Amino acid sequence: MSYCLMCQNRINEYFDLEWVLSLQQLKKKFLCKNCQNNLVELINYPRCPGCGRKMNKEDTCIDCRKWGSEYSDLLGNIALYEYNELMKKYFEKFKFMGDYYYSNIFNGELKEIVQKKYGKGWLFVPVPLSKQSFQIRMFNQVEALFSGLTFTELLAVRNDEKIKQSKLNRRERLRRRQPFVLNSNKRVEIEAANILLLDDIYTTGGTLYHAARIMKDAGAKKIKSITLAR
């Protein structure tokens, strides 16, 4: 018997015909049906092709049009879920309280989509964490969410970068200066490479476009991104 990591209620195992016919092993469930239903799977909705957010109809959102005028290419972000109340609670427990085990909830899905959409010929680059944050949390939440993939750690947070992104509002985030530096020993790998940036949440796009800019300047060919939430 297992319990839902989000609401602590018991999870009823359900067996349907499809599963029996698939002859697959029963996947370990981390969420109950109710919490699962409270997640908004963005793949089922029309989305913005730039950032992956839910739209009334398939169209580039206003924010992405602005990004488009600053950067020539949009990131074509794929986000699995809408950032709603349940997702907020999830990040509270996983990222801020530091319950590492919660990475298991979405790890399978994230790995699957990366492998499906971006196969060979892409470098998987997780967005890095500042040293201070890493010292407190003792793990990088992005690497935890996507664990099992082979990462190429091209980026690092500047040493003098102190402010936590989550403490800033939209305007402050957009005005922020470049928070990243390239890992000097990895410079060669970027040239003409296809790069898939991995992050936990796409909020304003600021972080990812900062990362993209530094990669582009170093000669990357294509840059795309995947996040858990949008």
Place this chain on the structure above:
Amino acid sequence: MFTKKAALEVQKDIIICNRCGQKTPKERAFLPNQQYYCPACIMLGRLTTQHILYTIEEPNLFLDISDPLTWKGELSKNQLRCSNKIVQIQRDNKDFLLWAVTGAGKTEILFASLADAFKKRKRVCIASPRVDVCNELHPRLKAAFECVTMVLLHGYQAEKYEYTQLVICTTHQLLRFKGAFDMLIIDEVDAFPFKNDVMLMNAVNSARKSVSSLIMLTATPTHSLMKQVRRKKLEVGYLPSRYHGHELPVPKIIIRANWMKELQSGKICNKLKKIINSWTDNKEPFLIFVSQIDFLRDVIVVIKKFINGRCEGETVFSADKERIEKVQKMRDGTFQYLVTTTILERGVTFAGLNILVLGADDELFNSASLVQIAGRVGRSAQEPDGDAIFLCSRKKKTVVNAKKQIILLNLKGRKIKNELLFDVPE
């Protein structure tokens, strides 16, 4: 002066937390850097294998206060007997269960023993599983013991920890203390999340000193507590009447097979209409209880439409950010009603209140919680009456039992009006 201990003990397959005492399989507790953490008490801040816990022996560094009790109220005869008993229990460092009906005035019964403990420089903690109970106790105790230092601790508030003679806190906060209290009181001992929680029970045992008293308060004791009483392992005091001497309002059960469908299609049955009309016409406050957060929205829409601006109200639930403010508005009279989950089932007092439980036959309500909910009614001496309505889709044992229990308590209250039992009630 202090002792030092690693926060986590790592064994072959499990880790053991030295703060909460819980064992966790390694696969649930590992961090990628070969360290471990305890997920059981993570809400108090994560402990990892890199942490060290320090404990200081309780020094009882408090001022001498000759007369700490600044409360000048009077106790009823039965309350006084109970109060005297608890003073004795506190002096003898024993354990005690006070079973008192809802609205018996449990807090005031404690005052004499608290005063006695403070005078002897004892350190005291009053803990409850419910945040709302703590929030309600704090100002009352502050008014009753003006010179005693006290701090309120729970997860929703930002008051910093301070060394004080009285600690008012949620039961989870007890995990932060070790051998600290000479007297530990647990209010609403049968409430979630304390009930059946091994970790919190351990927390009680480790937060009190080895020589200390433990007073448990409840209106609806659990089977396991009553078992301890019957086996003479726990002393009990039993107070079956309210402080104002009026009887507990007996709930009225209304059975309406498809009330839920009706409500979802925006309708309310005539019986309920009548009842709600009488409440709004007489300007009486009321609480509507629902079993699940998901129902709140449906219910408030229908109710708002029906009330049609005659009075104000809102929904409230545990994770509601404005929870405290909304309850305060209800107290102020800005709101005449709240649609709520079980979070307001106990520990809260609104004068002249009526209650309606929608779906009292739902699994989420057991007899104890229904008795508690009905116990919100008629608590003030000025307005000792009120309606308690249980709406069910079918007759269910828990609902009928709750009603029976209240009738029985009233009977006992009548019979032993002038006697307080320190023995197991039949």
